[in-house]
Amino acid sequence: MIGIVDYGRGNLRSVEKALEKVSFEAMIMTAPQDLQNVDGVILPGVGAFADAMNALKRGEWIEPIIEFARSGRPFLGICLGMQVLFEVGEEHGEHAGLGLLSGRVIKFPTGRKVPHMGWNSVSLLQPSRLVEGIPNESFFYFVHSYYALPENSKDILGTSDYGVVFPAIVGKDNVWGAQFHPEKSSPWGLQLLSNFGRLVNEYAALSGN
Template sequence: MIGIVDYGRGNLRSVEKALAKVGFEAKIMTTPRDLPLVDGVILPGVGAFADAMEALQRGEWIEPIIGFAGSGRPFLGICLGMQVLFEFGEEHGEHAGLGLLAGRVVKFPPGGKVPHMGWNNVNLVQPSRLLEGIPDQAYFYFVHSFYALPANQRDIIGTSDYGVVFPALVGKDNVWGAQFHPEKSSPWGLQLLSNFGKLVSEYAALSSH
């Protein structure tokens, strides 16, 4: 079972529907007490970094999410949900993130139209189980004004270019983040969610023995 974190900052239903479309059941979780009931988690998000962290704090999600990620179970952040995986965000001053990935989230440089909104191709930097069956330069749908600057280049799985080359997909061990919206990026977005679902099923099968 895949849990989708409901902290008032995400497009939950479209993620749930996209997972159903590729054959995976999801549970929208309104409390951290649901975390032990699921084998993988998706953290969606739209809006501002500080607001997201405040909402996670208010819902008492932060420590349980960090604990879940530390357990080895598959974890995927989407858009703002990817950005809060990092240590700091620079939107409206510096704010602490979840710190699951080293680095910070910064604003696009002046000159380009912000937010970056629309379809962009993703350059695959290194192989990942999340990208199985997805070709290099596949297009995904983005909506964001900030982007991640990982401290470790090895955490960058795929990049995109919007006046500056930025990480479109990041990951370390069992924690991944997609700057784009896979739930709005069919068919390749659905393939990515299907790959994530398979990883969750594998973990569930292994942990049941």
């Protein structure tokens, strides 16, 4: 079972429907206790970094999410949900993130229209179970004004270019993030969600859940 975190900052139903389309069961989680009932988690997100972290704090999600991710269970952040995986976000001042990945989230340099909105190709830099079956330079749908700057280049699985080359897919161990919206990036976005679903099912089978 895949849990989708409902903290008031994401396109929950769109993600749920996309998972259903690739035959994976999901539940929208409205309280941290729901984490006990799932084998993998998706953290969606739309809006500002600080607002997202404040919403997670109000809902008492932060420590349970960190504990879940550190348990080794598959975890995927989408768009803003990817950005808050990092240690610091610079939107409207510096704000602490979840710290599951090392690095910070910064604004696109001046000279480009923001938000970056629309379809962009993604250059895959290294193999990952998350991107199996996805051709290099496939197109995905983006909407964002800030981008992640990982401390470790090994955490960058794929990049895109919007006047500056930025991480489009990140990952370390069991924690991954997609800057684009896979639920809006058919067919390759659906392939990524299907890959994540298989990782969740494998974890569940190994753990006996």
